[in-house]
Amino acid sequence: MRRNWIGTTSMRLAVGMALIAVLVVALSGLAAPSWQPTRPIEFVAPYAPGGGSDVLARTIASIVEAEKLSPVPLIVVNRVGGGGTVGTTYVAGKRGIPHILLTYISGQVSAPLMAPGAATWRDLTMIARLAIDEELIYVRMDSPYKTIKDIVTAAQQRPGAVTIAGTATGQEDHMVTRLFERAAKIKLRYVPFRSGGEVMAALMGGQVEMAWANPNEAAPQWEAKQVRAIAVARETRLPAMPDVPTFREQGYDVTFKMFRGIAAPPEIPPEAVAFYENMLKRMTESSRWKEGYLKRYMLTDAWMGSKEFTAFVAQQEEVFRRILKELGLIK
């Protein structure tokens, strides 16, 4: 009797499963794009574990899995070095292979301008822009600087001697420093460090007068009121930091877009581009992305599809080229 009961249940279960399976196949058939990945996707993060790109890649991989946005998993692989050029060049070498993705940020556009042999955006397929991170100037709480005007005045009194820390020469922090110098007609003393962590340590230890950081990088010290944010290089104030004025409000036109997006190897089929575009679009619509990523890391939603993103990157390259020329880093 008992055995029979189990038998019936498992029979019912089997029929049910079969029905669900048919339904799933039918539904996915309706929405099926013309191309689907057939093996696990190698997702290259060209920066160290724990860094912004690494976190982005791992977040996307986990959302794609949780929301079942891809039939195959995304496997995050760190290929570190050369300011992102090592991993980027690796992906650029996988011509026509549609099972590789790459996190692609502003630094990967500027780095090849200074490093011959490294792949540029022309050697890749741009898939989508996802978000924009902000550049802010921070000082220690006990600093005499309260506004951008204070810094400009100091820089006029001590030309080229007011120190500002950031990441490696030629990278985003350095480029936005140049924009500030250009807008205020001043000269600062830029001190490059290996990582955002070292920049914060130098600021907190009073080794430098001020530093560039993203909201997320400085959040622990900012929340504890050990550092003060002077200005954000953005058109409007950051919703998460409403008390921090923009450069523009203070009379200096300094905006910088530190974007985060996704790229793939060159010459992959257009159907594959469409698949990834669609997958990422749906990913950015999830609450896991909005709450668990954008809000948590204080980033701004900035979706752009493949075409738009390609044009945007081309335009950014020209902006960066001009800045790097002004800095005397390229001819």
Added chain:
Amino acid sequence: MELLQNLYTGFSLAVSPTNLLFAAIGVIYGTITGALPGIGSVTAVALLLPLTFTMNPTTALIMLAGIYYGVAYGGTITAVLINVPGDSSAVMTTLDGYQLALQGRAGPALSIAAIGSFIAGTISTIILMGLAPPLAKFALRFGPPEYFALAILAFSLLTAFEGRQPIKIVVSTLLGLLIATVGLDVVSGLPRFTFDSPQLLGGISFVTVIIGLFGIGEVLSSVEQEMRLDFLRAKFRLRDVFPTWQDWIASRWAILRGTIIGFLVGILPGAGATTASFLAYLSEKRLSKHPERFGRGAIEGVASPESANNAACIGAFAPLLALGIPGSATTAVLLAGFMIWGIRPGPMLFQRNADLVWALIASMYIGNLMLVLLNIFFIPAFVAVLRIPYTILMPLIVVFSTMGAFSVNNDLFDVWLMLGFGVLGYLMKKLDYPVAPMVLALVLGPFAENSLRQAFIISGGSLSIFFTRPISAVLMGLAILAYLYPLIRWAVKSVRQVTTAATDLISARR
């Protein structure tokens, strides 16, 4: 009293079955990955980080911290047994550890490393518990000039390798410095010695170099040696696991000094466990009454760097927890973990998430105890590796070295580089060039170069920055003394000789 209260809370959380289980998983996984060449603590922690996204943050942190210091234990095993450091912080351990293994004393070497690590881990946890915030603040006073002075002081310790031809030490050091300059330069932002090769833009990985120099170098030189198998056939007795009384006497101060050096270097956001182990070993050799024993199987040469690297791992938690600033590449991964779990480390952590901090600290005591027991218990099994015939063991080393080099960046390019450094390691051994100065230069080179140039940028090119800041001035003073030491010794000697001669003369007249 409050401290005890907090610690009690911490322990009551840390001893929950789940947390104990994950502490055990962490330390065991850490030991294993630590023993595998190429997989250091950064990779080990990063690999398991995604699994913790949905875990309770306290449990996750306990596990990941366990991996971190577990790696420092595990790195010793292969360093002692097959002369291949499993982790970069175990490089110095190979110098005496492998010699001890050749003398049939692998057991005591491994157990003194485990016990030293345990003592260092425990003392460091006590310091971390009581003094994390003030120490972390102190560490921030180290800016570019201080880091440069520290590097210069470390380089001065290289003369501890005296005994060999000094010119060979210089050549080895310069070679290391040269290799360290390859890649994209942070200060100028431009590539150096990359020959337009995109792979070289990332520089030459330290791990690739040491696996090649030590692993493949060892295999190549073993090819032309007689089979040294006599000690391997000896039966393994239980007392061969533990250090002798003399070993204890020789190691006790080395462990304590290693702990202090390790912890102090560990809390600095710009230096790590590898630098700590170098400094500890070299200063131990400098202080020793019998420096000639080092490199020939001195047990304190194992005890000192092993204590230091463990202390440094624990020390690195001070700036992470108290300031939210990662003190090492591994704590940078942990910082990312904190963010993902929705917790901000830093000044607010001790107030907002006191439970988590104290559970972590309590788990460090427990984890270190687990590790020492685990490592000593398995020593007979580890040592059994030495009973594998060389004809099998050597190809195995090649396999592990290849895997290790590949895992650095998932790139075959690193494997070729590693093989190249293997040939270099063999040649250096053959021609009696010491390898350690090269490795030290590779670690300290970028550190010294970057901080020197940063200091000059900050000071506007003035040298005074190194001598007007108290910490930098003291370190520089020590370094100058260290460099002038041979000269001073010579001067004192000649003055003495003159005086003796004069006295002799005077007494002769009388």
